[in-house]
Amino acid sequence: MSESIDVVSSQQLGGLLQMTPAQIRKDLSYFGRFGKQGRGYDVRFLLHELQEILGLDREWRACLVGVGRLGRAIINYPGFYRENFRIVAAFDGDRAQVGSTIGEFNVQSMDELSDTVIDKKISIGIVAVPAQQAQNVIDVLIENNIKGILNYAPVAAKVPMNIVVRNIDPVLSLQSMTFYLRELE
Amino acid sequence: MSESIDVVSSQQLGGLLQMTPAQIRKDLSYFGRFGKQGRGYDVRFLLHELQEILGLDREWRACLVGVGRLGRAIINYPGFYRENFRIVAAFDGDRAQVGSTIGEFNVQSMDELSDTVIDKKISIGIVAVPAQQAQNVIDVLIENNIKGILNYAPVAAKVPMNIVVRNIDPVLSLQSMTFYLRELE
Incomplete structure (x- = not known):
């Protein structure tokens, strides 16, 4: 505007x-x-x-789970910060990744999630793990009092009613177009 | 299932x-x-x-516009191919990018879009350009008979009624959560 x-x-x-x-x-x-x-x-x-x-007059803190190619792109994406969403911690289930540095982050093990969520006042979890690990990661986030999930994994997560999930899945988006595209041909 | x-x-x-x-x-x-x-x-x-x-029993062909960091990640994402969506051409408005090679693609100039869309039977355009260029790119795609747009740029595109747009914007997704997260606190 x-x-x-x-x-x-x-x-x-x-x-x-x-x-x-x-x-x-x-x-x-x-x-x-x-x-x-x-x-x-x-x-x-x-x-x-x-x-x-809308709750957009304040900062919201998020943690990232999964530091593969997608996770690294997410960490480096400047758009979140500009709109007051701040990634403050990065986790990975793969021990080979734990301890490595990405930008300003030390990649932490999932064991540290509980304490970190409390210490850093994290309310949003960004899920960038492969499909077959996603539900488990989402369950762990919810157990640790995370109420908002931004899910990049191509799965329909099962969550309790009071959890807010947004899915970022380009394939699902494409699949939701083809019915209409077929009609237009 | x-x-x-x-x-x-x-x-x-x-x-x-x-x-x-x-x-x-x-x-x-x-x-x-x-x-x-x-x-x-x-x-x-x-x-x-x-x-x-749903039109998911056949292959759909897409072109990518914008080969920056995001566009390159999209080209390298295996999920599209697995579900029968095939990127068959890559374009960029930046002359410095045109002619460079990304994976199997020669990055083409926007001038070649018209002919390529027809030759390669492209029906979907994937938009991975900065926000301020997105509407212009989307207009060009629509002029060239593209009916489906997968838009990664953080803008609400203006399109005619018969065009199908899906937006992939993580910030918008986060912003649509905070109202509910605030209520849960």
Whole structure:
């Protein structure tokens, strides 16, 4: 959203987000503090409030499990830091990797996960291990009070209801397109 | 799904997919050829039919645009090939990259995209360019009759209704978790 306007209407927001203005108003009113009938939304105020509601006004700490090619790419990806997500520890189940250095990290053994999660106030686990190890790693993270899982392994993880999982699997994404692509041919 | 059973009930499928048996039966009946009252589904037949319906019984060809660190990781990722998605060409807008070799690919200039898409029967474009170039690259792909976009750039692409886009953006995935994580704290 451009920083150069002070007020935005539900019409304008709807256009940007490809939603109806009515839906925009309804969604925002769910949180109940934005409406200024006939005037629109103060951009700076709206942005601030939304960031707070969404929990994006603070830093979130994550640990990475799996330091293979994918894990190393994740550690080196600058996008997380820019948006206040900070990887603060890296683990691997492979003893050959433990103790090696990647960027600023010493790769730790899974035995150290419990203490590290508490010490470093980690709330998100990033899973970058092979498919057949993923469920086990996710179970260990959940046992250690991790509530959010960013899962790069190509498996549908089984987790309790109160755990939030997001899957990053490009093959699954491609497979979810082909039904529509076939119809378009 | 285990290959060692011949018949599966909607009850069993529902358990595996965390859905109700009624929803399983309803969803499958939409395609109208599976029901065997009281007996369940023949696994081999169901798998074959679903693969055909979903367009997963054939090869799909993709081109990659952007051969930076991310693009190179994508080219080297074995998961696509295993599931019948084949990257058959790589492009980059940066003249310094054009002509270089990555694996089996000669990196091509964007000028060659039109002809290559036709010659190699490409239907999917994988976008691995920086955010500020992504919309332009996506527009070029669509102009050249690409109907499916796998977008790794952290932007919400604007595309016509008949284009299928899937976004692979880990930061967006993390940002969509924090609202729930905050509530759990």
